Amino acid sequence: MGQQTSKDQLLFQQVNYGNIEGIKALRTQGAGLEWIDSEGKTALIVACMNPQLYNVAKTLIELGANVNVYRPGRHAGTPLHHAAKRGLDQTVKLLLSHGANALIMNDDCNTPLDLARAKGFVNVVRAIESHLCLFAGWLREQYGPGFLERFAPQLLSRKVWVVVLPCGSRNLARPFKLELAIYTSPQDAQPSMTIQLWKANLEEPNFNQPDPAAIISDISKSTRIKLAPAIESEKHQLQRFCSACKGIPQVMHPSFPFGNQPPTAPPTAGASSAEDDELLAMAISASLQSVTHEGASNADTYLGSEASPSTSTASSSNSSNHVEPHKKGAANADIGTSPIIYPSIDTSPIDLSSSTVDALTGEANAKEGEETTSSCTICLDAPLEGACVPCGHMAGCMRCLNEIKAKSWGCPVCRSRIDQIIRIYAV
Template identity: 60%
Template sequence: MGQSHSTSQQRPRAELLYDLVSIGNVVAIKALWREGTSLEWIDREGRTPLILACMNPELIHVAKTLIELGAHVNAYRPGAHAGTPLHHAVKEGLGQSVKLLLSHGANTLVRNDDFQTPLDVARVKGCANVVRALEKHVCYFSGWFREFYGPSFLEALAPKLLSGTIWVVVIPFGPSDSTRPLKMELIIYRTLQDVRPRSVIALWKVKIEKPDFHQKEPALTIVDQFTKTRYKLTSTIEGDKQQLQRLHNACLGIPQI
């Protein structure tokens, strides 16, 4: 007992708590916390106890404990290998840790020193389940759509031949700010297994044409006047105007109810 007392005299208790995280000693972590020990000690690489716990799948019970004790879920640490606990969990491809952090208010829109959000990191990492979990948490809309390609006069003749199914997601670009309108992005994937989008459309830079809901099969048309690219999307279920309306609302920054 005397030895552990002298050890705690030589080193800050917060550093001791940090070391207890790596060996998963929850009982000792709680004991130090009850004595008023900080949960936010930083090691040389800028990691807090929670960041450390979120980098190892075997320490998810420790991460849970630290969050329950009040560890800062969005604590940001600068530097080349830094970011928030969410950035680190994503970088390691740890789906359970990502879901834990999201359920406790982790901010998905924070950018690290490389200007990457956790979602950007997940796409680089190539972890489809983490990409989907982050998108599901932050998106205003996601779902399957049919996209028309080729000249518009041919669409009426061969709609099935000149269209393909895509997965679309609408997410905010950057944090919400009451003084400015929300910027939205439309992200297109070929399949649900893809981590890298086929297209990312900055919706504040394009012309969004409202669907004509009087038509039998209305479509949402988005025109990028700079690149002259035209996207024309319709529901996968013929005449499903409700889904199209929800997509149109999301593109305008109106969240689903």
């Protein structure tokens, strides 16, 4: 055991030296790639923190290093977090092309995209967005009083770069939620506006009008934005954007890195890009239809006329909040060609005695209580992580509570003043 550990540590040391041949030789002799130093770094994390070690990182990945290995602690994150935080766009593209999951959050609830935006690394932001996005392109934002838009729509509008992409999550087994990011230009790292689409309403445009526009309203932020095609004759661009807001991918990617896997699990081998695209559409569409007010009717209308067979399958699965990837192959086999088989009806009597009903009701209330107390009361996604001081209410995740404290809104439970947010660790 000591000899094996010594080889693992020796391979780790060769990474700092940039000795690719030494790494390969030690790997051939049975040295492991996941040795962790006192700071929680693996060999791949070290290589992804240094622009001079790009070839070393490539070699480690080819030898089988885990691209989604997670480093806990003060500087938490995956190799993609560390590369994005340092603006290493080539390393970021390397990791993404080999299955790195861009939706994993670190201990501060930041994704690699959040870190790149905060640091102002435009190339990294565009690389991650182009890998994740369901839509990216130019649209025209209309603003000003409605009566003026009728007379001079071009004078009261500006071109904006629009991106629709999934948000990060602490629980990657749940369906993904979408975010709309609006930039002044593709040269900007920070979006001028972001809208959480699962909290917003989409008013689809009337494409029979000469200048159709989609209206997105976020009631929680009192935000309303009106988007039209960048060029009046290109109405299909706006139609693609509306479809993306409903969870239908409009950008074809070589591969999607986010399956329903734990953060530290290696990417699934042999999965085709078509299957990944289909799984993404099913997962996001299920999430959107379950939480938006108008999503179900709009998505059904669109899917019935424009969507492909794979997206029609996504629409039919929107009645549940979870998508089971292991069933997608059977669900999509021979769509439109096989005969329709209707399920049989269970005619057995149902026990409606008071004792049975009370037992079921009590069990349901217990489960509901567990879910509501274990999730953030603000975003309803991340687990409860922080407590407000001095009131002591444990009301949300660190990210949401820090945003509330920065805006001086007070505790979400009692509205009292927040002096400090402390992280609570459950054992």
